Amino acid sequence: MLGGLAGFAAITWLVGWRQGLLWLIGLGYGVLLSAAAFGFTTGWRVWITRRDPTGLWAQFVGIAVAMLISVPLLAAQPALQGADGPLSISLLIGAFVFGAAMQVADGCGSGTLYKAGLGHPVSLAVLPAFVFGSFLGAAQLPAWLTLGALPPVNLVHRLGAAETLIVQLAALALLAALLWRFRGTQRSRWRGPAVWWAAIGLGLLAAANLVVAGQPWGIVYGLGLWGAKIVQALGFDLSHNAFWGLPAQQAQLHATVLADNTSVTDLGLLLGALIAASWRGKASPAVSLPARQWLACVVAGLLLGYSSRLAFGCNVGAYFSGIATGSLHGWVWFACAFAGSLVGVRVRHRLGMAD
Amino acid sequence: MKRKLPWLIALFWAAVVLLLVLDWRVSTPHDRFTEPPPLALGNGPAADAGHCSLAPVAPNSR
Numbered sequence: 001m002l003g004g005l006a007g008f009a010a011i012t013w014l015v016g017w018r019q020g021l022l023w024l025i026g027l028g029y030g031v032l033l034s035a036a037a038f039g040f041t042t043g044w045r046v047w048i049t050r051r052d053p054t055g056l057w058a059q060f061v062g063i064a065v066a067m068l069i070s071v072p073l074l075a076a077q078p079a080l081q082g083a084d085g086p087l088s089i090s091l092l093i094g095a096f097v098f099g100a101a102m103q104v105a106d107g108c109g110s111g112t113l114y115k116a117g118l119g120h121p122v123s124l125a126v127l128p129a130f131v132f133g134s135f136l137g138a139a140q141l142p143a144w145l146t147l148g149a150l151p152p153v154n155l156v157h158r159l160g161a162a163e164t165l166i167v168q169l170a171a172l173a174l175l176a177a178l179l180w181r182f183r184g185t186q187r188s189r190w191r192g193p194a195v196w197w198a199a200i201g202l203g204l205l206a207a208a209n210l211v212v213a214g215q216p217w218g219i220v221y222g223l224g225l226w227g228a229k230i231v232q233a234l235g236f237d238l239s240h241n242a243f244w245g246l247p248a249q250q251a252q253l254h255a256t257v258l259a260d261n262t263s264v265t266d267l268g269l270l271l272g273a274l275i276a277a278s279w280r281g282k283a284s285p286a287v288s289l290p291a292r293q294w295l296a297c298v299v300a301g302l303l304l305g306y307s308s309r310l311a312f313g314c315n316v317g318a319y320f321s322g323i324a325t326g327s328l329h330g331w332v333w334f335a336c337a338f339a340g341s342l343v344g345v346r347v348r349h350r351l352g353m354a355d
Numbered sequence: 356m357k358r359k360l361p362w363l364i365a366l367f368w369a370a371v372v373l374l375l376v377l378d379w380r381v382s383t384p385h386d387r388f389t390e391p392p393p394l395a396l397g398n399g400p401a402a403d404a405g406h407c408s409l410a411p412v413a414p415n416s417r
Contacts, residue, residue, distance in 0.1 A: 013387075014379075014385065014387065015385060015387070015390070016387065016390030016391065016393075017390065017393035018390065018391055018392070018393050018394070018395070021393060021394075073396065077396060077397065079395075079398075079399050079400045079401075080395065080396065080401075081400075081401060081406065082408075083406065083407075083408040084408055084409075085408040085409075085410070086410050116367070118364075119361075119363055119364030119367065121363060124363065124367055141410075141411055142411050145410070145411070149410075152408075152410075210396075211394055211395065211396045212393070212394055212395060212396075213395055213401060214395025214396070214398075214400065214401025215395075215401055215406045216406070216408075218405075218406045218407045218408070219407065220407045221405040221406055221407040221409075222405070225405060226374075229378060233377075233381070242411065243411050246411060248405075249405070252405060254382060254383045255382055255383055255385065256378055256379050256382040256383075256385050257375065257378050257382075258375070258378075258379070258385075259385060260405060261401070261405075261406075262405055262406065262407070267371070267375075270371070274364070274368075283361075283364060284361045284363060284364050308407065309407070312407060312408045312409075312410070313407040313408045314407065317406065317407035317408050318407070318408060321408070322408060327408065329408070
């Protein structure tokens with residue numbers, strides 16, 4: 001807890017109030033994700049394997065809360081940026097691969113970060129691969145876009161705020177009803193109200209993220225930036241790269257990482273997860289995996305990073321924030337990544353990994 | 356037998372802090388007094404270069 005406050009004081013003093021506030025929002029993300037074991041990956045997997053809809057329902061609640069605040073703000077304040085990704089071939093491929101890889105690595109963008117923060121050995125091994133994959137994916141994204149891309153479609157600007165809320169809330173309600181219709185009979189993995197409070201809290205924090213940063217909650221841009229900074233520090237010149245050589249990216253690469261909105265919330269998330277896990281005595285869990293599973297997790301981490309850049313976000317930047325801010329690419333990402341997860345769960349079972 | 360690994364988390368956080376300090380030292384000095392307003396809401400476009408959903412070439416269709 002002292003570390004969280006010290007981080008807030010240091011970042012606010014060194015960089016400014018906006019980054020200090022984003023650090024606190026990041027801490028909140030980490031505390032909620034860790035305390036409630038709020039997992040996007042697990043939520044999808046338990047539906048696929050046991051028809052337990054609780055995790056997906058909680059995700060829908062979080063998205064709906066964020067949407068109810070974000071959509072009117074985006075309509076009223078055009079300077080605010082939604083998570084508007086292009087509708088590209090790379091989105092279809094990237095989201096599918098991400099959905100499969102996150103089941104093998106047992107963590108998506110937020111999941112890998114929060115579990116690394118609390119000291120889970122597998123996520124600590126996956127994170128560096130994720131970082132390098134994000135750097136590489138961003139570096140090669142312009143080439144992938146030559147395969148074909150349509151411009152981003154934001155429903156708030158196409159339909160209006162009220163219509164976007166009606167259409168998207170109806171779609172989430174319909175999906176929730178379908179999950180109810182086909183639910184299994186086993187007890188849910190999540191018992192008690194913690195997961196629902198976490199969902200509401202994450203939705204509120206995501207809206208606060210938009211208010212403070214001017215852009216929605218994201219994860220993987222920050223990870224890619226960390227990778228690019230490390231590669232640059234090793235002596236590689238990125239100024240001629242089609243992505244990292246862009247003026248805005250060059251400025252970001254030469255500035256402190258604490259000046260980047262996504263990096264600050266990512267760092268806060270890492271520490272918030274540790275704080276919550278320490279309260280609950282769940283920090284530094286022990287795991288025992290055969291070498292083949294370790295290798296599979298690290299390779300999956302590399303794929304997670306790479307594919308999330310092709311897909312214009314992970315489960316947070318594309319699925320959660322994309323849908324919550326009315327971006328059509330969020331829905332496409334959800335469909336493709338869920339299809340990928342159907343494959344990923346099979347691969348996970350082939351590798352002998354437990355649910 | 357599975358054992359908790361508290362040294363692993365200490366090592367991880369030591370590496371994070373070290374990388375942050377090194378990054379701060381090699382980065383362009385940050386002018387603390389030209390910081391943007393605390394809230395982006397109502398204060399014009401955000402100046403940040405990055406969100407994972409942004410295309411390399413700025414999207415212009417909404």
